[in-house]
Amino acid sequence: MNFASDNGGPVHPKVLEALAAANDGYAMGYGNDPLTAEVVQGIRDLFEAPEAAVYLVGLGTAGNVLALSSLVQPYDTAFCTPMAHINVDECNAPEFYTSGAKLTLVPGTDVMTPEALRAAIAAEGTRGVHGPQRGAVSLTTVTEEGNVYALERLQALCDVAKGFGLPVHLDGARFANACVALGCTPAEMSWKRGVDVAVFGGTKNGLMGVEAVILFDPKKAREFELRRKRGAQLYSKHRYLAAQMKAYLDGDLWKDLATRANRQGAALRAGIEAAGLEVVNATQANMVFFRATGAQHRALKAGGAVYHIYGAEPAGDDGMAIGRLVCDWSMSDAAVAQFLSMLRDVA
Template identity: 75%
Template sequence: MNFASDNGGPVPTQVLEALTRANEGYAPGYGSDALTAKVADQIRTLFEAPQAAVYLVGLGTAANALALATLVQPYQTVFCTPDAHIHMDECNAPEFYTGGAKLTLVPGGDVMTPQALRAAIAGEENRGVHGPQRGAVSLTNVTEGGNVYALDQLGALCDVAKAYDLPVHLDGARFANACVALGCTPAQMTWKLGVDVVVFGGTKNGLMGVEAVVFFDPKHAWEFELRRKRGAQLYSKHRYLAAQMEAYLEGNFWHDLASRANASGTRLRAGLEALGLEVVNDTQANMVFFRAPLRVHRAVMGKGAVYHFWGTEDVPEDEPVTARLVCDWSLGDQSVDDFLKLMGQAL
């Protein structure tokens, strides 16, 4: 009953087997191996983008920071939500890798609106040399609050960015979960709406540790390659990144893994609501934010459930507090049902 994070789940056997196959014999290093080239072509096919520049890195933070550094100058700013991972959870890595570009927070929660984005953009680049220049817009799907932008919502945000000639970065750490939730293709959620670069996440969806950075305009390729090397993300034994991604792409395994995680999230949400508990986030993928009395959280955790809650300072035991549950691909119905049973008993 571990709902702490989809980072904490196991790696599928198919991925481990792919790593074993890649471990046979010798292969050129630094991404010049045949398997890396094959995977790049597979990702281009998946995204219906034959000219795209595709690169593999080991970490989501590196993927986001290097992608943004390729898009913006040190004197520019990146527009994002206050809850964005690049703001809340990356220890100023985007600012570091861009050489000092700041983040401008678009007011609101984890879901950005076109009106708020337009106002935030209009509020910058109006002080000449004294202020930051407009740089890029960064979006996240699935959001950090467990919500999923509909395609028309993403399209409207991209339209605002394009009206100001700003590139759009999509943090897709849970890209697969969003595609499953929306029933769309990767192309429909990215370049067809106006996204310039996407992180096609794998680590949160079962891989040992690899993310793909996809630039739909290959003009960014050489700069990204230089920044990836300088940023210590050009792996010598690169074939082991490619092997994970090869297994991920085979037979749309990425989609299958995300479908399992989302199904657990849907089951979990329905069960919590049936118990009369408030679910905070509006849309369904693999994350559920809900509120329950502090005593209930403590009782359930005392029985072995693992997840996170916060806002408990000076809170009475019967006061509801917000918690986050994240479902990974391996969780399964039994774990969800066992957790719901414990919640019912604690209530």
């Protein structure tokens, strides 16, 4: 019953098989191997973007910060929500890798509104040379609070950004989960909405450690290549990144794994609500946030459930706190059923 994070789940067997298959003989390094070329073409095909520049990196933070660094100058600012991963979970890496560009937080929740974005961008253009320049907009789906941007909302936000001449970065650590939740294609959730650079995440969805950065404007390719090298993300044994991503693409494994995780998220939501407890997010994907008392949380954890308390720890037995449950591709029906049985007992 480990719901702590989809980072903590196992690597899918097909990925391990692909790594073993790639571990044969010699191959050119630094992405000059045939497997990487095949993966680049596969991602272009998946995203219906034949001219896109595609690069593999080892982790999500690297994908995000290198993508942003290719969009903004040191004197710029990137607009994001207060809960964006680039703001709360990356130890100022965006500022470091952009050589000083700042983040401007768009007021509101984890899901940005077009009105709030328009106001934030407009307000940042009032100080001329004395203030940061408007740089880029960064969006996340699935958000840090488990919500998914509707395609119409994504389109509206991209339209606002384009109205100010700003590029859009999409943090897609859980890109597959969002895509499955929306029932859309990767193209429909990215460049067809107006996204300029997307991260196609794999580490949270059954891969050992690889993310794809997709620049829909190939004019940015050379700069990204240099930034990736300077940022220590150009792997010499690159074929092992490519092998993982090849397995992810084959037979739409990315979609199958996200579907499994999302299905368990939906089962958790239904069971929690049936037990009379409140779910506080939309739960369209694989993350569930529920409100319970301190006594209930402690009883669940004593029974073997592993998950995080979101925000402050509950005060006493009656104090309320929000628990965060995250399902990965391997989450079993039995684990979900056991958790919900415990929940009914404590509720």
